[in-house]
Structure formats: C-alpha cells, structure tokens
Amino acid sequence: MTTDHQEPTRQAIRAALARALPEHRDLDWSQSLTSEAGLDSVQIMNLVMEIEDELDLSVPVDVLAEVNTLDELAVRLSQLT
Amino acid sequence: MSLFDKFQPLAEAQASLGGQSPAAIATPIEAVLSPTRGIIDGREVLLAGTNNYLGLTYDPEVLAAASEALTSLGSGTTGSRMANGSYQTHRALEQELAAAFGWTSAMVFSTGYQANLGTLSALAGKGDYLLIDADSHASIYDGARLSHAETIRFRHNDPDNLDRRLQRLGENASRALVVVEGLYSMLGDRPPLEAFVEVKERHGAWLLVDEAHSFGVLGERGLGLTESAGLLDRVDFVLGTFSKSLAGIGGFCVSPHPQLQLMRLACRPYIFTASPSPATIAGTRAALRRVLHGQDLRAQLQRNFSRLYAAAAELGYRLGSDVPGPVAALLLDEREEALALWRGLLEAGVYANLMIPPATPSGLNLLRLSLSAAHSDQDVDRIIAALAELTVSA
Numbered sequence: 001m002t003t004d005h006q007e008p009t010r011q012a013i014r015a016a017l018a019r020a021l022p023e024h025r026d027l028d029w030s031q032s033l034t035s036e037a038g039l040d041s042v043q044i045m046n047l048v049m050e051i052e053d054e055l056d057l058s059v060p061v062d063v064l065a066e067v068n069t070l071d072e073l074a075v076r077l078s079q080l081t
Numbered sequence: 082m083s084l085f086d087k088f089q090p091l092a093e094a095q096a097s098l099g100g101q102s103p104a105a106i107a108t109p110i111e112a113v114l115s116p117t118r119g120i121i122d123g124r125e126v127l128l129a130g131t132n133n134y135l136g137l138t139y140d141p142e143v144l145a146a147a148s149e150a151l152t153s154l155g156s157g158t159t160g161s162r163m164a165n166g167s168y169q170t171h172r173a174l175e176q177e178l179a180a181a182f183g184w185t186s187a188m189v190f191s192t193g194y195q196a197n198l199g200t201l202s203a204l205a206g207k208g209d210y211l212l213i214d215a216d217s218h219a220s221i222y223d224g225a226r227l228s229h230a231e232t233i234r235f236r237h238n239d240p241d242n243l244d245r246r247l248q249r250l251g252e253n254a255s256r257a258l259v260v261v262e263g264l265y266s267m268l269g270d271r272p273p274l275e276a277f278v279e280v281k282e283r284h285g286a287w288l289l290v291d292e293a294h295s296f297g298v299l300g301e302r303g304l305g306l307t308e309s310a311g312l313l314d315r316v317d318f319v320l321g322t323f324s325k326s327l328a329g330i331g332g333f334c335v336s337p338h339p340q341l342q343l344m345r346l347a348c349r350p351y352i353f354t355a356s357p358s359p360a361t362i363a364g365t366r367a368a369l370r371r372v373l374h375g376q377d378l379r380a381q382l383q384r385n386f387s388r389l390y391a392a393a394a395e396l397g398y399r400l401g402s403d404v405p406g407p408v409a410a411l412l413l414d415e416r417e418e419a420l421a422l423w424r425g426l427l428e429a430g431v432y433a434n435l436m437i438p439p440a441t442p443s444g445l446n447l448l449r450l451s452l453s454a455a456h457s458d459q460d461v462d463r464i465i466a467a468l469a470e471l472t473v474s475a
Contacts, residue, residue, distance in 0.1 A: 042439075042442070042443055042444045045215060056245075058233040058249050059233070060231045060233055061225065061232040062232065
C-alpha cells in the first residue's frame with residue numbers, strides 16, 4: 001500500500017533506478033528483484049548506494065536481506081527516514 | 082520442494098563453464114612440485130594462480146622448523162586455545178607478530194577467515210557500527226553477519242563516501258569500526274589509506290586494515306600497506322593470514338591497543354575451534370623471520386609484477402588495478418572470453434585463476450594471474466609469451 005509519506009522515498013528510488021539501472025527504469029515495483037526482474041546482488045547493491053546518496057541516509061546491510069521488491073524497499077526505507 | 086533447490090542457480094552457473102576437463106573452478110592440482118610448478122591434467126604447468134607471493138612454501142628453514150615441531154610436539158593440539166590447545170609456541174608467535182609491528186597485542190587464529198570472523202564479531206557488538214568497503218572479502222561480510230552491529234557499506238575505495246556515512250552517525254561514530262583491505266584480491270587494487278585514516282580520525286572512529294594479500298609484499302619489512310604508507314601509528318587493528326606470504330595456514334590480529342587481549346574471552350571463532358597445529362605455528366614463525374628480512378624477495382616480486390603489468394597493458398589487456406602489484410586481474414567482457422583465455426593459458430602450460438560472479442566485484446569476469454618472488458625472469462617471459470600468443474589468436 002502506498003501512502004503519502006512514502007512519496008519522497010519513492011521519488012528517490014525512481015531517480016536512483018534511472019541512474020544505476022537505466023535499462024530497468026520501467027521495472028514492476030511488485031516484482032521480486034532477483035527471481036522475477038533478474039537483478040543480481042551487485043546490481044541491487046549499486047541501486048541501494050544510489051538511493052542512499054539520493055536520500056542522504058545509510059541503509060544497513062540486513063535491511064536489504066528483508067526486502068524482495070521495490071514496494072517493500074520503499075516501505076522499509078520510509079521507516080528509516 | 083527440496084533443501085537443495087536453492088543451489089540450482091549455482092549448478093547452472095557451474096554448467097555454463099562447460100564439462101571440459103580439467104574444471105575451471107576448483108581445478109584439481111594433481112601434484113605440487115615447487116612454489117612455481119605443479120601437475121594439472123597430467124602435465125607439468127607453471128603456477129601463476131597461487132597466493133604464494135614470496136615463494137616460501139618450500140623454504141628450507143620453514144620446512145625444517147615445521148618438520149621438527151611435527152616430530153617433537155605432535156600432529157595436532159586436539160583442542161582450543163581456551164582449553165588444552167594453548168602452547169608456548171602459540172604465545173611466542175603472538176609476541177613475535179606484536180613485536181614486528183611495535184605494538185602490544187596479537188592474537189593468532191586457526192585460519193585467516195576466522196581472524197576476520199572473530200575480530201569483527203567480537204569487536205563490534207549490539208549498538209556498534211561496522212562500516213565496510215563494498216568490495217570486501219566474504220570473511221568480512223560474514224564477520225559482520227556474525228556480529229550484532231549495524232553494518233553499512235561504503236563505495237569501494239571512496240573515503241568521501243565513508244565520510245558521509247560517518248557524518249550521519251554523528252557522535253555514534255566513536256562506536257564505528259571501519260574496515261578496509263590493504264590489497265583487494267580480485268582486482269589487485271589498493272585503497273587510498275591515508276585519506277581513510279584522515280576520515281576515521283576526524284570522526285573519532287576506529288580503523289581495521291586487512292593485510293591478507295599485502296602482508297609480506299608491501300613495506301620495507303613486509304608488514305603491508307599500513308607500513309608502506311607510513312601509517313603504523315594511525316591504525317587500530319591489522320589483520321593478516323598465514324596462508325599467503327607466510328606459506329602456512331592461519332590468521333592473526335595485531336593492535337597497539339592492549340585491551341585486544343580481552344577479546345580472547347569473547348571471540349567465539351577463537352574460543353570454539355582447535356588451535357593451529359604445532360607444525361603450522363613453527364613453519365609460520367620461520368616464515369615470519371624470512372618476511373621481515375625479505376627485501377630481496379620483495380625486490381624480485383616487484384620486478385616480476387612490474388614486467389607482467391607493463392607487458393599485459395602493451396598487449397591491450399585491461400587490468401583491474403592502475404598500480405602494479407602481485408595480482409594482475411585481466412578484465413574480460415564475457416564469461417566465455419575469460420574461460421577461453423583460462424583454457425588457452427593452461428594449454429600453453431600456465432595455470433591462472435578464472436574468477437566469475439558472484440565471487441567478483443561489479444559482476445566482472447576476470448582472469449587472475451598472481452606472481453611470486455620464486456618466479457624467475459624466464460617464468461615471467463613464458464607467461465607474457467602465452468598472453469601474447471592468445472592475443473594474436475583471439
């Protein structure tokens with residue numbers, strides 16, 4: 001479920017996606033990043049580093065292990081901001 | 082559903098390397114003849130894919146010391162340092178390591194992997210922070226997982242990126258342990274260590290340098306990048322392994338902080354495992370003496386890797402590091418290309434390492450050559466000739 005307070009996080013993810021993985025900019029946010037979208041761990045790490053710069057926050061490594069989709073990432077990151 | 086289903090992607094990756102013999106991953110080495118020669122697939126080959134940087138695995142003093150200890154102290158300790166496996170020789174090696182750095186404290190571990198696992202998990206607990214380079218070795222990632230600290234990655238070799246992460250921690254930076262490596266084993270590159278030291282000091286954080294691949298290789302006395310950069314008085318911990326330049330198996334952590342001794346009481350990968358065998362310890366002590374006076378070996382190693390780097394660049398290969406070092410990683414666009422180069426070199430009698438994701442940073446396909454002080458000029462000529470031949474035929 002998307003809520004207003006997640007919107008800045010979602011914008012940051014969109015911007016980071018366009019920079020780190022331009023070929024995946026139209027990714028379905030409900031897809032599993034690995035099994036469905038086919039991203040590998042390096043691509044996901046690069047994406048997260050871009051998001052960190054965008055939002056000026058540090059994402060702990062274990063947070064990444066908890067999320068499978070961009071929707072889940074948005075929810076989890078909006079709790080950190 | 083099976084417990085084994087999760088291994089299917091790995092099985093597919095392995096299958097993509099083809100069924101040809103010998104296998105490109107975990108290649109069987111049928112016999113080792115010297116630091117630079119072995120038998121693979123029934124043929125004698127030049128070993129250019131080991132971590133035997135100083136070539137000490139057959140050093141007469143190392144072998145004599147290990148043999149003597151094997152006979153006099155037995156084949157194993159059968160217990161942990163905390164129980165029945167703490168021999169005088171373990172203590173002696175720790176004192177010698179600490180003295181080499183001019184520091185107060187050293188701890189010896191049974192493997193280099195456990196040195197990282199134990200040190201990171203014991204030092205960084207709940208409420209602490211681990212800031213690790215994104216290209217860190219698996220043992221650093223695993224040490225972070227075993228700790229209860231909050232682990233944050235920073236961009237590879239990027240002190241400004243670390244700076245921003247420490248800035249966000251504010252006062253909590255005093256509870257942050259920063260981890261970098263002296264020489265990254267996949268690409269062969271080095272960190273801008275002085276810049277990292279400056280950042281950690283400004284934020285009051287702590288710094289650990291893993292010198293697994295740089296110990297023995299860099300610095301006047303072979304202590305690693307920390308010594309060669311003149312920063313021995315500005316880092317908090319140095320980690321190392323016995324299984325590369327020291328030609329054995331094991332690992333260590335040294336520190337100028339006397340409180341490191343307390344870590345013995347809390348470090349699970351140190352407490353709950355058997356201590357290194359007497360022969361390992363004796364061989365390592367002999368190798369350490371040779372390393373500290375090994376300027377001749379380092380000069381030969383430097384000559385070897387400088388020649389290889391220059392020749393590879395001239396042949397048009399892309400290298401993983403701008404600064405020549407004992408690891409020469411050739412970057413290939415496609416896995417098939419890397420595999421073909423690996424097989425081509427082996428057919429030419431040169432054993433190197435094929436490195437593919439997920440073991441490599443940034444999803445790179447690498448042909449990793451590593452050099453030794455035991456390689457002669459003619460050996461390096463032979464590696465270069467094989468690379469030239471494969472460039473021509475590509």
